[in-house]
Amino acid sequence: MLLPGFGEEGQQKLRESTAFIVGCGALGTVIANMLARAGVGHLIIADRDFIEVTNLQRQVLFDEGDVADGIPKAEAAKRKIARINSQVKVTAIVDDINHTNIERLITCEDGSKADIIVDGVDNFETRFVVNDVAVKHGIPYIYGGAVGTVGMTYAILPHAAPGTDDANQPSWERAGRATPCIRCIFEQAPPPGMNPTCDTAGVIGPVVSIIANYQVAETLKVLTGNLDAVNPAMVHVDLWQNHLKQFKVARAYDAGECVCCKKREFEFLDGKFGSSTTTLCGRNAVQLTQKSADGDRLDFEAIADRLRPHGTVKVNPFMLRADIHDNGEPYELTLFKDGRAIVKGTKEATTAKNIYAKYVGG
Ligand SMILES: [Zn+2]
Numbered sequence: 001m002l003l004p005g006f007g008e009e010g011q012q013k014l015r016e017s018t019a020f021i022v023g024c025g026a027l028g029t030v031i032a033n034m035l036a037r038a039g040v041g042h043l044i045i046a047d048r049d050f051i052e053v054t055n056l057q058r059q060v061l062f063d064e065g066d067v068a069d070g071i072p073k074a075e076a077a078k079r080k081i082a083r084i085n086s087q088v089k090v091t092a093i094v095d096d097i098n099h100t101n102i103e104r105l106i107t108c109e110d111g112s113k114a115d116i117i118v119d120g121v122d123n124f125e126t127r128f129v130v131n132d133v134a135v136k137h138g139i140p141y142i143y144g145g146a147v148g149t150v151g152m153t154y155a156i157l158p159h160a161a162p163g164t165d166d167a168n169q170p171s172w173e174r175a176g177r178a179t180p181c182i183r184c185i186f187e188q189a190p191p192p193g194m195n196p197t198c199d200t201a202g203v204i205g206p207v208v209s210i211i212a213n214y215q216v217a218e219t220l221k222v223l224t225g226n227l228d229a230v231n232p233a234m235v236h237v238d239l240w241q242n243h244l245k246q247f248k249v250a251r252a253y254d255a256g257e258c259v260c261c262k263k264r265e266f267e268f269l270d271g272k273f274g275s276s277t278t279t280l281c282g283r284n285a286v287q288l289t290q291k292s293a294d295g296d297r298l299d300f301e302a303i304a305d306r307l308r309p310h311g312t313v314k315v316n317p318f319m320l321r322a323d324i325h326d327n328g329e330p331y332e333l334t335l336f337k338d339g340r341a342i343v344k345g346t347k348e349a350t351t352a353k354n355i356y357a358k359y360v361g362g
Contacts, residue, residue: 010224011039015087017223018042020106020114022097022130024073025049026203027144028120029061030212031219035118036081036088038220043081044114046093046105047073048350052327058205096350097121099129099271106133116222117141118215122197123357124189125274131182132269134158135261138170140222143182144215148201149240151211155218155230156181159253159261177227180253183260185234189273193303193335199358200306207239277349280342286352290339298337307333307359324359331355 001011019040021028024047032045051059051066051073059073066076074092081090093105106114117134119142121127127143134141134156141156157172157179164173172178214235221229233246252258259265267273278287300320304313311324320335331345333355341360343352 005226013224014039015041018114020044020117023120024077026058026208027212029059030209031118032077034216036085042089044091045074045077046097048096049073058208099269102133113137119143128189128268132266135181136266142215142218144211146208146211147203149204150238151207152236153211153214154234161264172227175227179232181261184252184258193360195361197361279347285342285344288341
């Protein structure tokens with residue numbers, strides 16, 4: 001309350017706010033921890049995964065007891081936050097966040113929507129779904145990502161539909177502080193397997209904390225109405241190269257014809273793009289199907305190079321097959337050129353999506 005721009009009024013605004021934290025892993029645990037300590041009144045924490053011992057290097061809300069208990073990340077976070085700040089209400093959602101459920105899950109009991117969405121996601125497909133929902137409903141969205149020694153963050157204060165009159169514009173648009181959405185900047189999600197993941201390339205703990213805390217700072221600015229202080233640039237940090245760069249992205253909105261925030265077509269939220277899963281009967285396997293604008297972009301050799309340290313990998317021009325052990329369990333991962341994948345070793349769609357996100361990446 002002593003800080004300029006906060007005061008008692010700012011603290012009260014935090015208490016009355018709902019933040020939706022998508023993903024409660026490396027970024028999400030730091031974000032949930034700091035927002036709870038800051039006194040944000042309601043946190044909705046969504047994550048589909050369980051805690052593994054290898055998560056503890058960076059996922060600061062969890063400990064060895066949580067691994068032994070085998071409880072899901074969202075529930076473990078809820079338990080821990082109850083001990084940190086008992087006045088914060090936590091809604092834990094143990095589910096895969098996707099186009100079929102996100103609009104329901106960002107809605108509070110009284111029918112209002114979350115005031116902000118904070119990104120703790122491990123794949124681009126989910127980010128594009130989140131971006132769509134943020135633009136459609138005019139909810140600020142704080143993007144963040146980290147892998148290796150590198151991280152990025154960026155605050156999206158979404159534009160209203162072109163032609164919206166002043167009275168119906170969000171406060172940030174009237175203040176001239178609206179920013180381009182993710183699709184203004186990256187038109188499409190990168191193809192699967194293009195980028196390293198934390199499970200194939202590793203991640204240094206501090207870069208996660210730095211990015212997550214940048215996200216928390218932007219969240220606190222937005223929720224307290226300090227819109228002038230929100231950074232309109234995309235921040236890029238490399239802790240090994242000692243770089244901290246800011247990319248000015250403001251022109252991406254004016255310069256482009258964004259499908260999402262200008263044309264108001266929500267292709268990821270409508271399920272036009274993205275993935276779907278099918279459990280394959282009697283085979284203890286799940287098929288994942290990717291729909292993207294320009295298909296056939298998988299680079300098998302690059303994916304194989306990243307998977308070899310984790311198991312046996314075979315590649316031919318038509319498919320890639322890898323035998324992987326994850327958390328002691330054996331899985332067979334088969335990728336096809338058309339973007340399909342079959343994860344053998346589970347009947348659970350969420351487990352299959354986890355394995356895919358960890359070792360191939362979205
Ligand atoms: Zn846009």
